Amino acid sequence: EAGVTQFPSHSVIEKGQTVTLRCDPISGHDNLYWYRRVMGKEIKFLLHFVKESKQDESGMPNNRFLAERTGGTYSTLKVQPAELEDSGVYFCASSGGSGEWYNEQFFGPGTRLTVL
């Protein structure tokens, strides 16, 4: 069974440019989460999809970040325009069930974003 995949693994862009990150969850998982780790700090929750609906987007930093999950399968996270402080590792996770705490979240390897 394929795990959670993320693309690209690394992205280097200049301030002001746009970047789109993609996450493919485990097949059949309705719950999809985005997290971010800024260098040396804790991993922080960004948002949670249940199928194609945003269940919780309380962690999204600002309106430069746009997440979508059309059709309830893969998800994209777009940053437009990117700022220096957006640099970090973006993790995606998915889980089965209805998002209860006991459903394990399976994480992808992350996308390392560097904004110059």
Next chain:
Amino acid sequence: AQSVTQLGSHVSVSEGALVLLRCNYSSSVPPYLFWYVQYPNQGLQLLLKYTSAATLVKGINGFEAEFKKSETSFHLTKPSAHMSDAAEYFCAVSGFSGGYNKLIFGAGTRLAVHP
């Protein structure tokens, strides 16, 4: 609100020595606690989780953690470190959002194992 504090961003042990990684949590409701491990170039992998069924939780690769409510702690231990245990370890608490689960992480502890 929930939060997690991991004491020590870097821990170094000798192969065969005891591994102790510290985690303290803050939670206004009974917590659900997790330890994740990240090996180089891989995603986070669940080591173990506290479900309130037992205070001593056993996980994969010989790791275990003990929930101590009085100390608000959930420290991770392994009796004998192996070179393959070198990785970054994250403690997390489940933060409820309308009944759904989002994880609140500590800053991570990088474990080095030397011969």
